[in-house]
Every structure is written in structure tokens, then in C-alpha cells.
Amino acid sequence: MTFRQFAYRNVLRNRRVYAAFFMASVFSVMVFFLYSMLLFHPSIENTFLKEISTLGMGIAEIILFIFTLFFLFYSMRAFLQARSKEFGVLLLLGMAKRQLHRLIFIETMLLGFASIISGIFLGFMFSKFFFMIVKAIVQIPVLPLYLSWKPFVLTMGAFLSLFAIISYIAPVFIQQGQVSDLLNGDMAVQSVYSYSKSRGIFGVVLLLLAYAMAAFVSRSSIISLFFLLPPLLTVGTYYFFTDTLPLVLHALRRQKKIFWRDFWMISISESIVRLKENARMFFIVTIVSTIAFMSVGILASLTSFASQYREVNPLGLIYKSLPHNDYEYQHIAKLTNELDQQGLDYWAVRFRVLEQQSSYTKNKVNIVKLSDLNELAATFGEKPLSLQSGHALFLPATAAAANQLSTESVNTELADSSVSLEIEGVYPYKLFPPNALGLNTIVVNHLDFDRIEEQAGVDALAFNYYAFNVRDWQETREIGLSIHAQVLAGLMLEHRDPVRYEFENPGLNYSHIRMTFSLLLFIGLLLAGVFFLASGSFIYFRLYTSLSYDRRQYAVLQRIGMTDREFTKIVNRQLIPQFFFPWGVSFIHSVFAFMSLQVIWDALAEISIVKELALVLAGFALMQIFYFYLIRWRYISHIKAPTS
Amino acid sequence: MTQPVVKMEDVTKIYEGKVIHRALNQLDFDVQEGEFVAIMGPSGSGKTTLLNLLMATDIPTYGKIVIGGVEPEKLSQNQIALFRRRQIGFVFQEINLLQMLTVEENLVLPLTLDGLPVEEMKKRVEDMAQKLNLGDILERRPDELSGGQAQRTAIGRALIHQPSIVLADEPTGNLDSKSAKDVLELLEHINQHEKTSIIMVTHDPIAASYCDRVLFIKDGEFFNEIYKDERRQTFFQRILNVLSLLGGNVNDFSTVRLP
Ligand SMILES: Nc1ncnc2c1ncn2[C@@H]1O[C@H](COP(=O)(O)OP(=O)(O)OP(=O)(O)O)[C@@H](O)[C@H]1O
Ligand SMILES: [Mg+2]
Numbered sequence: 022m023t024f025r026q027f028a029y030r031n032v033l034r035n036r037r038v039y040a041a042f043f044m045a046s047v048f049s050v051m052v053f054f055l056y057s058m059l060l061f062h063p064s065i066e067n068t069f070l071k072e073i074s075t076l077g078m079g080i081a082e083i084i085l086f087i088f089t090l091f092f093l094f095y096s097m098r099a100f101l102q103a104r105s106k107e108f109g110v111l112l113l114l115g116m117a118k119r120q121l122h123r124l125i126f127i128e129t130m131l132l133g134f135a136s137i138i139s140g141i142f143l144g145f146m147f148s149k150f151f152f153m154i155v156k157a158i159v160q161i162p163v164l165p166l167y168l169s170w171k172p173f174v175l176t177m178g179a180f181l182s183l184f185a186i187i188s189y190i191a192p193v194f195i196q197q198g199q200v201s202d203l204l205n206g207d208m209a210v211q212s213v214y215s216y217s218k219s220r221g222i223f224g225v226v227l228l229l230l231a232y233a234m235a236a237f238v239s240r241s242s243i244i245s246l247f248f249l250l251p252p253l254l255t256v257g258t259y260y261f262f263t264d265t266l267p268l269v270l271h272a273l274r275r276q277k278k279i280f281w282r283d284f285w286m287i288s289i290s291e292s293i294v295r296l297k298e299n300a301r302m303f304f305i306v307t308i309v310s311t312i313a314f315m316s317v318g319i320l321a322s323l324t325s326f327a328s329q330y331r332e333v334n335p336l337g338l339i340y341k342s343l344p345h346n347d348y349e350y351q352h353i354a355k356l357t358n359e360l361d362q363q364g365l366d367y368w369a370v371r372f373r374v375l376e377q378q379s380s381y382t383k384n385k386v387n388i389v390k391l392s393d394l395n396e397l398a399a400t401f402g403e404k405p406l407s408l409q410s411g412h413a414l415f416l417p418a419t420a421a422a423a424n425q426l427s428t429e430s431v432n433t434e435l436a437d438s439s440v441s442l443e444i445e446g447v448y449p450y451k452l453f454p455p456n457a458l459g460l461n462t463i464v465v466n467h468l469d470f471d472r473i474e475e476q477a478g479v480d481a482l483a484f485n486y487y488a489f490n491v492r493d494w495q496e497t498r499e500i501g502l503s504i505h506a507q508v509l510a511g512l513m514l515e516h517r518d519p520v521r522y523e524f525e526n527p528g529l530n531y532s533h534i535r536m537t538f539s540l541l542l543f544i545g546l547l548l549a550g551v552f553f554l555a556s557g558s559f560i561y562f563r564l565y566t567s568l569s570y571d572r573r574q575y576a577v578l579q580r581i582g583m584t585d586r587e588f589t590k591i592v593n594r595q596l597i598p599q600f601f602f603p604w605g606v607s608f609i610h611s612v613f614a615f616m617s618l619q620v621i622w623d624a625l626a627e628i629s630i631v632k633e634l635a636l637v638l639a640g641f642a643l644m645q646i647f648y649f650y651l652i653r654w655r656y657i658s659h660i661k662a663p664t665s
Numbered sequence: 666m667t668q669p670v671v672k673m674e675d676v677t678k679i680y681e682g683k684v685i686h687r688a689l690n691q692l693d694f695d696v697q698e699g700e701f702v703a704i705m706g707p708s709g710s711g712k713t714t715l716l717n718l719l720m721a722t723d724i725p726t727y728g729k730i731v732i733g734g735v736e737p738e739k740l741s742q743n744q745i746a747l748f749r750r751r752q753i754g755f756v757f758q759e760i761n762l763l764q765m766l767t768v769e770e771n772l773v774l775p776l777t778l779d780g781l782p783v784e785e786m787k788k789r790v791e792d793m794a795q796k797l798n799l800g801d802i803l804e805r806r807p808d809e810l811s812g813g814q815a816q817r818t819a820i821g822r823a824l825i826h827q828p829s830i831v832l833a834d835e836p837t838g839n840l841d842s843k844s845a846k847d848v849l850e851l852l853e854h855i856n857q858h859e860k861t862s863i864i865m866v867t868h869d870p871i872a873a874s875y876c877d878r879v880l881f882i883k884d885g886e887f888f889n890e891i892y893k894d895e896r897r898q899t900f901f902q903r904i905l906n907v908l909s910l911l912g913g914n915v916n917d918f919s920t921v922r923l924p
Binding site for chain 2: 277281287290293294570573579581582586
């Protein structure tokens with residue numbers, strides 16, 4: 022038997038232990054490959070999606086790579102530790118350390134090759150399906166399957182180097198030990214019972230502090246919290262797993278009334294060992310899943326932002342013309358022309374917006390005519406309003422402003438035109454996107470409007486605002502493209518020829534936003550899926566490496582007279598914390614993080630992300646429960662299987 | 666003599682693996698209530714298999730076993746568990762304490778399953794610790810114990826619920842002669858004072874000489890059986906004689922050292 026054959030047989034013999042590890046690696050390779058397929062897709066390269074998808078997927082690939090590295094690193098270490106007895110025997114039988122390292126190197130590389138090949142194969146098989154999902158979610162034109170060497174090379178290169186790093190580092194894990202240590206190293210118990218009380222308390226204090234700050238954050242302090250919260254949470258979480266939990270469990274252990282009951286004794290003491298062994302992994306899983314929850318939650322809320330887009334942007338097209346704009350009539354003619362050509366129904370209303378200074382507040386105030394508003398309101402099916410001369414209504418810039426202004430009443434004289442007005446009440450319909458006609462805007466009847474215009478002169482005109490109400494507002498993607506291009510070009514050359522107009526096409530923006538967000542969301546979900554699978558596999562893997570010990574323990578318990586039901590309960594009490602604790606903690610982290618994020622959302626867009634978040638969290642919880650049952654089933658059947 | 670607590674009738678156990686192996690062949694024997702029986706035989710002769718059958722962790726291929734008045738084969742898994750928990754104490758061939766529990770917790774483990782009041786459990790642990798001389802090491806974990814201490818703990822665990830039958834698989838196998846002597850005297854003590862029936866597998870003729878009767882098996886079959894007489898010294902000599910008749914692997918048995 023050659024040395025390589027020996028290594029090969031070792032992998033085969035340990036295939037069960039390797040299986041979980043293998044599965045998670047294959048899955049990461051597959052997802053990585055799918056991302057690469059999308060990344061290099063020829064029909065994506067030519068669209069506006071190019072930049073976003075490159076950026077999003079590039080980041081996703083890097084995260085995936087780093088995470089896989091961590092995952093393999095930890096798994097490998099656990100695995101080698103579990104096999105230390107085998108290595109001890111090999112060394113005792115006269116195998117040189119160098120040979121042992123080569124053995125491990127070859128084993129790891131074998132596994133690496135196998136998972137790269139299978140991952141890419143599976144990835145390629147699924148890519149057609151994957152493209153279909155992308156197409157359905159992102160609503161981009163058909164993505165045909167294509168063949169190019171790029172995704173293959175990228176995936177191969179990335180993972181080959183990854184496995185090379187791991188195989189190279191792996192032997193170090195067993196280097197420290199002497200042969201006798203290796204032989205005894207069935208379970209490294211010695212460090213299990215060490216924890217520091219002060220660090221344990223410090224951990225909870227940090228977490229509570231961070232939670233409190235997140236919960237009671239205000240708009241003014243949010244920025245500083247951005248820098249403060251993540252390190253607080255990270256350090257707190259670390260100590261929570263390494264010290265706080267052991268502290269609590271040991272305290273429980275001293276409570277004989279609780280500890281000496283039924284199967285609690287075994288469950289709790291077993292948890293202490295598992296927890297300590299896996300504290301770092303739990304920490305990483307918690308942090309990574311918090312990040313995953315956060316990004317998925319944020320992306321989901323961005324998607325909901327897109328779906329609330331119509332409410333926020335009732336208008337189909339918007340053209341704003343500042344004074345001295347030479348193109349005004351030309352542009353409007355062009356827009357109406359294009360709309361007619363596309364056969365789109367629309368109503369266009371021109372608002373003349375005046376600007377005056379209020380003698381009451383010394384602030385600038387924008388003025389629009391009620392009859393214009395009535396005209397536009399009619400196209401939305403709203404009834405016209407009337408106003409007496411000398412009276413005015415607030416036209417709130419945002420919904421929040423509407424609430425504030427509804428109880429205000431102001432008497433003022435406009436400085437330039439010396440028209441006095443009593444402003445009371447709020448214009449009730451929502452016809453414009455936020456801040457469309459200025460932050461401080463009022464509505465007057467046409468008599469007052471004309472009076473103001475007459476007395477203040479031409480300079481009073483702030484701008485003309487053309488509001489297009491287009492019924493099929495999502496169909497306007499092709500309208501006004503040339504104007505849009507002109508605006509962009511003008512922005513670049515601002516100093517020479519200042520652009521005197523603005524153009525907005527919510528339909529076009531909407532399709533961009535929608536596609537981008539759903540693509541990012543999709544990427545995020547896939548990534549979260551990998552984390553999820555990997556952390557579950559790690560737990561399974563850890564269980565597997567201690568299987569021989571657990572089997573012996575099961576035999577003892579069986580002979581002491583433990584029923585199968587009691588045994589299942591013990592396994593539950595052992596597994597549930599391992600599965601749900603890190604996720605539970607990251608749930609709580611995310612909830613508090615979102616509480617503080619909601620503050621930002623409130624300020625930006627007045628949308629609520631509670632619903633999206635609940636959905637995301639519930640989805641993950643369901644998956645995790647499913648995975649838990651799956652792994653428990655496998656574990657119990659392995660424990661009960663006669664030793665083979 | 667009183668009635669038997671263990672009754673084996675024509676028990677045969679066949680392991681069906683790649684090679685079919687007959688570990689026990691038509692074995693027939695009884696153990697009376699309160700009896701202390703040793704089972705001896707060369708390595709691989711089926712001693713552990715026999716205990717496993719009594720423990721109902723395995724079922725005989727043919728034959729009938731009655732233990733403590735019940736036939737384990739006819740019980741459900743649940744009933745078997747309860748039966749073990751209440752009637753039987755088991756000491757393993759290799760010392761088998763739960764690593765993550767302290768000595769005290771290992772001792773009390775069988776009691777917690779039955780939900781005894783904490784005060785009662787504490788009292789029993791104290792008693793047992795005193796009998797086994799474990800008082801100073803109750804707070805230690807198994808990896809901090811010597812082999813003898815660990816085995817004493819394992820025996821304490823087997824006895825704490827006051828079983829009517831104790832099954833022990835080489836309880837002195839890993840111990841030096843002093844610790845072995847302590848363990849054997851302890852078993853003798855509970856056998857005499859609490860009328861506990863004990864079946865002990867052993868390779869050690871000295872250990873066997875503590876018993877009322879020694880049963881010899883070879884290749885899974887009954888070989889011989891001898892009863893104790895007034896003097897342990899002569900009993901011991903007779904055991905040695907049978908062992909030399911058993912022949913073959915004399916090396917399997919420890920060198921002769923008298924207590
Ligand atoms: N699960 C099993 N499957 C197949 N064969 C087994 C099994 N368990 C034991 N045997 C075989 O049955 C025979 C009796 O084994 P047993 O463990 O009862 O021996 P023993 O008398 O206890 O030996 P020792 O003194 O070495 O402990 C041996 O030949 C062993 O190989
Ligand atoms: Mg045996």
C-alpha cells in the first residue's frame with residue numbers, strides 16, 4: 022500500500038465524519054460558482070446592472086470565501102483533535118511527524134478536489150435554474166445559459182488556494198502535542214471548566230448597555246452609535262459565550278434542587294462541555310448571522326421601499342424649469358410627443374411657483390395656485406377645494422410635516438408683495454413626491470396669486486413645475502431619455518453652462534431600484550443560506566467527532582436504566598441550545614439593531630420595516646427548526662447504532 | 666436454599682456478522698437469591714455476552730432467561746429501562762464514569778432519574794461515600810481520579826439505588842491488589858448484609874475466592890462449577906486447579922498472589 026493509498030483509504034474510512042464537512046464545502050463552492058456565472062454573464066455585462074451586480078456579487082464572493090476559510094479551519098481543527106488518538110498511535114508505531122503532516126495534507130487536498138469538482142458540477146447543473154430564478158425575481162430579460170472559462174477558473178482558483186492554505190495550516194493543530202498527549206486526547210476536558218467571573222459579568226453588562234443604547238437612540242446620536250454599537254456587541258457577545266454562559270450554568274449546577282432532577286444533570290453538564298468547546302464557533306456564528314440578518318433585513322426593507330415607491334411618487338413624470346431655461350417649451354413638447362407616440366394616457370399640469378419672504382418668520386415661502394392643484398387633483402379623482410381671498414393652506418412637504426402643520430395657524434404679510442394672509446389648515450391630498458415644491462409651501466386662491474405676481478414682478482417666479490400624471494406609470498421607461506442624458510451631461514460641465522431644469526422619471530427609477538434591490542436581496546439570501554448550512558454542519562460535525570465517546574455514554578445510561586424517551590429528551594436539551602442559542606442571540610442583536618435603524622428609516626423615507634423583518638426572521642427560524650430535526654434524527658440513529 | 670433470582674435455560678447466543686459466531690452455547694444455570702457467584706473463563710469465552718443478556722441489552726438467540734422474576738424478552742423497552750433502574754446495578758469491564766460529572770454527581774445519577782427528594786439523595790450519597798471511602802474526592806471529576814477511586818465510584822453508582830442484583834464485569838481488572846481487596850470486601854459486605862445477589866465476571870482467582878460459587882465457561886459452554894468451602898485458601902487452590910484444567914491460555918490469568 023503506497024502512502025497516497027493510505028491517505029485515500031483514511032478519507033474513505035472517515036467518510037461519515039468528513040461528510041458534513043464535505044457537504045458544506047460543496048455547497049459553498051456551488052454558490053460561489055453560481056455567483057461567478059452571474060458575474061460574468063454576457064447579457065448582464067451590458068446593462069446598468071453591471072456595476073451593482075459586480076459590486077454586490079464581488080462582495081458576496083469575498084465574504085463567502087472568508088467564511089468558508091473560517092469554517093474549514095475550525096472544522097479541520099475539531100476533526101484533527103478528535104482523531105488525535107489515531108495520530109498518536111501512528112506516531113507510536115514509528116511514523117515520522119513529517120509523514121503524518123503529509124498524510125493530513127493529502128487527505129485535505131483530496132477532500133478539497135472532490136468538493137471543488139462536485140461543487141462546480143452541481144453549480145453548472147443548476148445554473149439554468151438559477152438564471153430562471155434570477156430572471157423571475159429581478160425581472161430582467163431572459164438570461165441564456167452560456168459557456169465561458171471565466172467562472173470556472175475563478176472558482177477553481179479561489180477554492181484551490183483556500184484548500185491549499187487549510188491543508189498547509191492543518192498539521193499545525195496537532196504539532197503542539199506530544200505523543201502521550203495525543204493518545205490521551207480523547208476529549209480535551211482540562212480547559213473546559215475555566216471561566217472568569219468578572220469577564221462573564223462584563224459580557225452581560227456590555228450587551229445590556231448596547232441594547233439600551235440601541236433601543237433609546239435618537240436621531241442626533243445615531244451616527245456616533247454607528248461606531249460604538251458594533252464593537253460593544255462583538256466584545257459583549259464573545260464574553261457572553263466564553264464566560265457568561267458557563268458562569269450561569271455553573272451556578273445552576275450548584276442548585277441541587279434543579280440540577281439533581283431527571284435528566285437535567287446530564288443535559289446541563291453536557292452543555293457546559295459543548296459550550297466551552299464551541300464557544301468561539303458560536304461567537305462567529307452569532308456575529309455572522311447577525312450580519313446576515315441585518316443585510317437581508319435591510320435589503321428586504323429596501324425592497325419594501327420599492328413597493329411603497331408608488332405611494333411616495335404619485336406622479337409619472339416631473340419636469341422642473343427654473344427661470345431663464347431656454348429649453349422649457351422644447352422639452353415639454355418632446356415629452357408630450359413621446360408620450361403620444363407610445364400611446365400612453367396622461368394629464369399634464371403646469372404649476373407656476375412663486376417665492377416670497379414671510380415677514381412673520383423671515384423665511385422664504387413658496388406659493389402655488391389652488392386652481393392648479395384642483396386641476397391635478399381631478400386627474401387623481403379628487404374633488405376640487407375652494408379658498409377665500411386672504412386665506413391660505415399649508416402644502417406639507419412630507420406626511421410628518423402634514424401632522425405638525427395641521428394644528429398651526431399663522432398670520433403673515435408677504436414681504437415683497439405686501440399681501441397679508443392667514444394660513445390655516447393643510448391641503449389634504451397627496452399629489453407630489455416629498456419636498457417637490459419646496460419645504461415651506463402654501464396654497465392661495467387665484468385672485469391672491471395674481472395679486473402677488475402683479476406686485477412682486479417677474480422675479481417672484483421661483484420655477485415652473487410640470488406634473489405628468491401617467492396612468493401606466495411603469496411604462497415610461499423610454500420617455501425623456503435624451504433629456505435625462507442632457508441633465509447628466511450638464512451636471513458634469515456645471516461651471517460652464519448651468520442646467521436650468523430638472524427631469525425625473527419615477528417609472529425608470531423604479532425599475533432600476535427594483536432590479537437592483539431584488540438582485541442584492543437574492544444575493545444576500547443565498548449568502549445567508551450558506552452561513553446557515555455551514556453553522557448547522559459545524560454542529561453536526563462536532564457531534565460526529567465525539568460520537569465514539571457519546572456512544573459509550575449512551576451505553577452507560579442505557580444500563581443505568583434510562584428509557585429511550587428520556588434519552589431523546591437529553592439529546593434535545595443538548596442540541597437545542599447548540600442550534601438555537603447562537604441564532605437566538607443574533608436574533609436579539611438584530612432586533613435591537615433594527616430598532617436603531619428604524620430611526621434612520623423614519624428620517625429618510627417614512628416607511629416601516631417591521632413586517633419585512635418579521636418575515637425574514639420567521640423564515641430563518643423555520644429553516645433552522647427543520648435543520649435541527651434533521652440533524653437530531655441522524656445523530657440519534659448514529660448513537661444507537663451498534664458500534665461498527 | 667431460597668428460590669433462584671436468575672434462571673438461564675439452554676441459552677444460546679449467536680452473533681451474525683461477516684462470520685457467524687456462537688458466543689454462548691446451550692448454557693444452563695441458576696443463581697439463588699443472596700448468592701455471590703463468580704464467572705470465569707478464558708478471554709472470548711462469552712462472559713461479557715452473558716452479562717449483556719442478563720442486562721437485556723441483548724437478546725438470546727435461543728433459550729429462556731428469567732431474572733428477578735421477569736423475562737426481559739417479554740418487556741417493552743420502557744419497562745426494561747425501569748427494571749434496570751430499580752433492580753439491577755451494573756459495573757462495567759472498563760471503568761465507565763460520565764466524564765463531565767463529578768464523583769458525587771456520578772454517584773447520584775441513577776437516583777435523579779427516579780426523582781427522589783434531594784435530601785434523601787444527599788443522605789444516600791453520604792452513606793455510600795463513607796462505605797466506599799470517597800468522602801474526600803466527591804467534588805473531583807473522573808479524570809482526576811486514580812483507577813481504584815474511579816472503580817469504587819463506579820461500584821457506588823451501581824449500588825446506590827439498592828438493587829437486588831448486581832452484575833459486575835471484571836470490577837478489579839484495572840486495580841492493584843490493595844484496591845482490588847477493598848472492592849471485593851465491599852461486595853462481600855453488601856452481599857452479606859443486604860442480601861444482594863451478585864454475579865461477577867473475573868479473571869482473577871483471588872477475586873473469585875471471595876464468592877460462594879465459581880462457574881467456569883469455555884467457548885460459550887458450561888465447563889465446571891465449584892462451591893466455596895470453609896477456608897478461602899483451599900477454595901483458591903481448587904479454583905487454580907480448574908483453571909489449569911481449562912488450560913490453553915494460562916497467561917490470561919493473573920499470577921498467583923495470595924491475599
Ligand atoms: N457484537 C458482537 N458481534 C460479533 N461478535 C461478538 C460481539 N461481541 C462479542 N463477540 C464475540 O463473542 C465472543 C465472546 O465475547 P465476550 O465479550 O463475551 O468475551 P469475554 O469472555 O467477555 O472476553 P474478555 O475476557 O476478553 O472480556 C468473542 O469471540 C467476541 O469476538
Ligand atoms: Mg469481557
